[in-house]
Amino acid sequence: MSYNSIFVIGPTAVGKTAIGVQLASRLNGEIISADSRQVYKGLDIGSGKDLADYDLPTGHIPYHLIDVCTLQKEYNLFDFQEGFYDAFEDIQKRGKLPLCVGGTGMYVDSIVSNYNMIPTPENPEMYAELSAKSYDELKEILIREKEKLHNTTEFGDKERIIKAIMINRFNTSEECKKIRESLVRPKVEPVIFGTTLERSLVREKIARRLRERLDHGLIEEVEGLHANGAEWERLESLGLEYRFVSQYLQGKIESKEKLFELLNLAIGQFAKRQETWFRFMEKKGVKINWLPREEDVNARVEAALAILNSLGFRKKSKS
Template structure:
């Protein structure tokens, strides 16, 4: 099924809002295939901490999950290339592409058609930034590019450094060798009361520890992934790595991680507001109700 005015359905929402489930239900209804827009689900072995929930996909085809080995620094430019390859393939088979995410920068990379600068790491700049307090590095990024600031994990120095490198070189961005396919997005956003979302985040976090998240991180370390690399893979892997290294207690790890995920959810909400501020139409679905039925009503109204 292809809608005349849209060629990509996007399912967005804060972490723990239920995006994957809605994406799967829509894919079954619309003969669609899911493209994941999650910066960690691309990695093999990052399963529990990234919330892959592969069993939830069932028979629904999915793309850009488990495509690179841990240790490789996958980025938004690579995602953009991989997305359009999957998008074109799905369309060629008369199926409906459904993007589920996740990572704001990745979604923007395909919807806005970013012209990425292919930059090597600026080791001189990074050496200077290493000497500055984290708060000062965050302030520098905010001064350089407020939009990039909102989409960057502000607690991970390598991500901050990369965002600063990109911001400093934006004006020198070359035109792409070929035009990217036009994306006409239909946004579905899942919305929860903030207190309810916080409860969902905490419940899901407990479940992930029960499923073996500490053991997963220990396995990654045993396979040769360093503590420094785990910092790059986001909140769960960072705090569990610190716990394994005996830098923090189990209770401190859980509490700090739960708080940090809540703060991340707030940053995601800021990104949603920016989409709307720049003219994007998000069809908000209330998480307390039947989100699939609400989405079907929107689709029916669009014809």
Template sequence: MNQNPLVIILGATASGKTKLAVQIAKELNGEIISSDSRQVFKSMDIGTGKDLAEYQVGNTRIPYHLINILEPGERYNVDAFKNDFYSSYQSIIENKKIPILCGGTGMYIHSILQNQLYTAVPVNIVLRTKLEVLSRYDLIQKLSDYPVQNIKHADRSSNKRLIRAIEIAEYLNHHEIPSIERPEIEPIVFGLKNEVERTRSNILIRLEQRLQNGMVEEVKNLLAMGVSKEMLVFYGLEYKFIASYLSGDINYEDLKVKLGNAICQFAKRQNTFFRKMEKDGVKINWLDASLPIDTLKRQVLELLAENRILNVKI
């Protein structure tokens, strides 16, 4: 077995990632590291889809990491995730367990697979405000003003990415990014994918369940705790739309329709990012998420044994 194995299970929202990851963790004596950008926050359980009950398999409670580690109202970013991931990873490996990274935040997963240095560059709000009014042509021209070594990383595919490239180049003009030694991880990546209509159906059924289970009340509690509406918007779709509903901007039926459509669009963007990961050289072993969980578990274990990353016996 490789000294630094990592099983990764990714997929769009409502694809069944957690359920599969938990089953694999039980088989491999593993622990799960969440790669969800919102499940790090306490008191945000329903809206972020934590589904903590799923971490119980029979009499076995599967340990998890990077869930409920921050207070609501705080912020989290890719670089913080990387630091927390490696800390959790090292702890799991030292305990002779198998780490399983599970989630749908593709940017977080990609940052581990590619160990991108530039995630350490902080956001420059003042610079971004100045750049956001510029055209694509002007942004490209501005980027070209920086030394070549500072823009080798640049992604020119959108205004948003051009602005980030300029932000990084400006930072590199005045700072050095310290090199941090990380363990040489040998990952194997599994992806869960559904047909579009099944994804939509799963999302809408899950949304109805979450609304019935108190998602609106969860947002009310966050507002009562002093979390601002602006911060709720930052926390994503469920919190953004429910905050609008509670403010009287939309009615309950509009909330369900608009939020459901927005989550479906978000799932589409997640799958687009996973395709980008593949273009960047990440091999994803895709699985049909509609299959029974026992079938999916067997397929994962067979691929693990075939790749000889872990000592798996089928």
């Protein structure tokens, strides 16, 4: 196979960005982020948007799909696919190597498994019909009509459920089928690296990182987002740090220590779900090259380079 890209995937807090950036530096590449929250401007501390990681002694590593929209827009899977393919083609045209790095399993799988997603056209009549129904009625419709929900955030509020129903109905229509058959997209042939650590170490890293974020501005970041117009409901829909800190600021969580306890547990559960998603990809036939469970980033980078060498992967020439 002629590989034309690299993916670095894994659960939260295991060093994916550091690995991806070093590989990009060694292979003349650029990073395409696959993180569902780093796309938003202002979601910095809570999303782990450590932009300093992209600045190495050897120079700055360019990145894509970070800070591309505001919270006023709800960035979705279709937006990610469009952004990914645009960045992928742009990086290739400049003679560089695309490296996709992130832990949002559905984003990664949408490219690797070639989801044929297309924009849902407006349908005022259907929207009006659905808007007249209650929240519980809409939830029943969505569960009945959609075989597998993408994620439970589709139950976030009435508007979100309506959108999910409309998208699902269009995606299963004949019109959508014809459009999908006519789609032309760049061929992505990646070497996929998975990286994780022993579960106890992942939990330890999650806890340590969370303490640091709470002590260095996470609460103030969420407070500022709300002060600048983001509704609590919107912030809670972003999940994890933004959901729990929003609840704390509204008095729904009684103390900072309780906030840490609840959020630390939720992030640990999230990391398990991420690993479950990657195992699901493997069961579908996606080849993931798992790197050694070593905490040292350099050791994992060298292991990745050895695998690439064994596959005959060619480094992009410096322009």
